[in-house]
Amino acid sequence: MPSSSLPAQISLSVSARSGIVATVGGEKYSWAETALKLAGFTRDHKGVYTLPDSDPAATRLALAQLVVIAGRHRSAVTTSSRPYIGDVADSIARHLPGTWTWTVEIYSHPIWQEDLVPWLWDSGPLASAVRTERVPYAVQFDNGDGVHLLLAERPGHADGYLLGALAPEPFDDNDTEPNAPLGIVLPQAPDAAARAITDQFLPGYHQAVQRRRIDAVDHALARTRALVRDQRPGIPAAGRDSGGHLVPDGAVAAWYEFREFLVHGPFLFAHVPPEQGPSAERAALERLRGALEAGSELLRDDWDAAYTDPAPAAALIRTEQESEAQRSRLAWPLIRTWLADGDTLIRQARARLDRPGARSPALAPFIPRALPPGASAGHHR
Numbered sequence: 001m002p003s004s005s006l007p008a009q010i011s012l013s014v015s016a017r018s019g020i021v022a023t024v025g026g027e028k029y030s031w032a033e034t035a036l037k038l039a040g041f042t043r044d045h046k047g048v049y050t051l052p053d054s055d056p057a058a059t060r061l062a063l064a065q066l067v068v069i070a071g072r073h074r075s076a077v078t079t080s081s082r083p084y085i086g087d088v089a090d091s092i093a094r095h096l097p098g099t100w101t102w103t104v105e106i107y108s109h110p111i112w113q114e115d116l117v118p119w120l121w122d123s124g125p126l127a128s129a130v131r132t133e134r135v136p137y138a139v140q141f142d143n144g145d146g147v148h149l150l151l152a153e154r155p156g157h158a159d160g161y162l163l164g165a166l167a168p169e170p171f172d173d174n175d176t177e178p179n180a181p182l183g184i185v186l187p188q189a190p191d192a193a194a195r196a197i198t199d200q201f202l203p204g205y206h207q208a209v210q211r212r213r214i215d216a217v218d219h220a221l222a223r224t225r226a227l228v229r230d231q232r233p234g235i236p237a238a239g240r241d242s243g244g245h246l247v248p249d250g251a252v253a254a255w256y257e258f259r260e261f262l263v264h265g266p267f268l269f270a271h272v273p274p275e276q277g278p279s280a281e282r283a284a285l286e287r288l289r290g291a292l293e294a295g296s297e298l299l300r301d302d303w304d305a306a307y308t309d310p311a312p313a314a315a316l317i318r319t320e321q322e323s324e325a326q327r328s329r330l331a332w333p334l335i336r337t338w339l340a341d342g343d344t345l346i347r348q349a350r351a352r353l354d355r356p357g358a359r360s361p362a363l364a365p366f367i368p369r370a371l372p373p374g375a376s377a378g379h380h381r
Contacts, residue, residue, distance in 0.1 A: 008032035008075040010066070011136065015084035019053035020063070024075075025136040029108040032075040039066035047106040048086070081158060088161070088190055089139040089151060095194030098143050106137045120150070121174040121208075122164030124183025129155050129162055140166065147205070149197070151186070159188040163197060165205055170263060171212065179215065181208040207353060210271065213264040214349050220260035221342045224335065227254050251328040251335065258335050261342070262299055265292045268349040281348065284341035291334040298331055 007028035015021045022041055024032035033043070040062045041049040053059045070077050082088075086104045093100040107113040113135050120127050129135060133155035141149040148166035164183030167174040174180065181204050186193040227250040269292070272285060 006074050006076045008035075008073065009136075010036065010070055010075055010077045011080055012063075012077065013080040013082060013084045014053075015050070015087050017087065018050045018084065020051040020059065021084045021086070022049040022051070023047075023106055023137050024049070024108050025110070025134070026075075027109060028074070031073040032070065035066065035070040035073045035075050038069050039063075041066075046104055047108065048104060082153060082188075085137060085139055085151070085153060088193075089141070091190030092151070092194045092197070093141065095191050096141075096143075097198060098145075100141050100143050102139050102141050104137060104139055107135060110134060116150075118172070118174065119166045120164060121167035121171070121177060121180050122150075122183040123180040124162075124164055125154075125185060126150060126152060126162040126164030126183040127180075147202075149201075154185060161186040161188070161193060163193075163201060165208075168209055171216075177212065179208045179212040181205040210267065210349070210353055213267050214346060214353070216260050217264050217268060217342070218346050220257040221338065221346070224254045224257040225339060227257070228339070251332050254335050255328060255331050258295060258331065258338060259299065261338055262292065262295045265345070268345055271352045272345065272348045281344050284344040285348070287337050288341050288345050291337040295331060295334045298327060298334075 006026070008024065008026040008031040009029075010032045011023050011025070013021050020041075022036055024036065024047075026032065033049075036049045037043070039051075041051045043049050051059065051062055067077055086102075089102040089104070093102050107116070113130060116130050116135075116138075117127075120130060129152065135152050135155065138150050138152040141147075141151065146168045148168065150164055150166055152162045154160040154162050162183060163186050165181050167177075171177070181201070184196060184201050186196050265288070269285075269289065
């Protein structure tokens with residue numbers, strides 16, 4: 001019977017390491033799971049069912065029994081001509097530069113794949129397939145340095161794979177984000193697929209990440225200027241900073257915009273060597289570096305104070321509330337520097353973005369990796 005006529009589906013593939021591998025799908029996928037268990041398959045913690053094939057006769061008997069049992073449980077059984085996607089992922093990962101881990105994700109119920117949409121950061125065929133086609137499983141790759149990729153079999157084709165990106169920390173609102181990298185179609189052979197990822201996809205991905213970071217800082221700078229510009233007459237200042245300057249009431253809100261600079265600024269600086277550019281711009285960048293380091297200390301102090309409490313979430317909220325006025329006074333000179341010089345960093349980062357070999361780099365040695373884990377605004381699954 002065709003799989004579309006039944007409420008549960010079982011797809012079988014062959015793994016060089018695990019034997020016969022089965023995945024389940026459909027609105028009544030639990031019926032397919034029951035059939036697999038009764039036929040002798042074992043489920044792992046990711047929802048993949050396996051059957052050893054060391055004894056060919058026993059394997060043939062188990063598969064024949066599975067067809068009968070599945071029929072009783074209204075589950076269709078299909079055999080894939082592709083190798084198990086986990087084996088493909090392992091081969092690709094071993095051909096990629098650096099160290100990559102991978103995880104098979106099963107979307108047994110059709111609605112589960114909809115959960116992927118907010119995390120996809122892709123302007124290519126993968127995002128389109130996830131929105132319009134059935135994608136029962138995929139592989140997530142992670143290089144341990146914030147790069148998360150998603151690999152799926154190409155729907156409607158006997159071979160080939162789709163590859164795209166999942167958004168890096170700390171970003172969200174990825175569906176319509178204009179900087180999304182262009183996902184690609186990969187060939188079937190793992191070594192060729194790895195070359196396409198390395199030579200074609202990753203360079204564009206790194207540029208897209210850096211472009212998104214630049215935009216995040218640019219937009220936060222514009223919002224901060226609006227906060228200061230729109231300070232209403234008659235609203236008292238929040239005090240004076242260490243230099244004697246009035247701290248506007250809007251400085252409290254400006255701090256939260258300034259945190260975008262604290263989160264993404266180190267990556268922008270890593271593209272801007274300190275010894276390059278006119279002397280006036282070099283001086284502006286040095287002032288911004290100082291503001292970045294001092295602001296990172298303020299942010300870390302807030303979090304350190306919060307996490308000395310056994311109830312960290314409540315302590316964090318209390319710390320934020322109690323320290324707003326004091327922090328505004330301390331941060332205002334740094335925010336003023338950012339307002340004055342931020343355009344220089346943004347302009348230089350954009351100018352270097354499209355040069356050959358541009359990528360989203362590790363932090364430069366002159367910027368401390370000081371931001372606490374909770375400093376970013378988003379959360380990645």
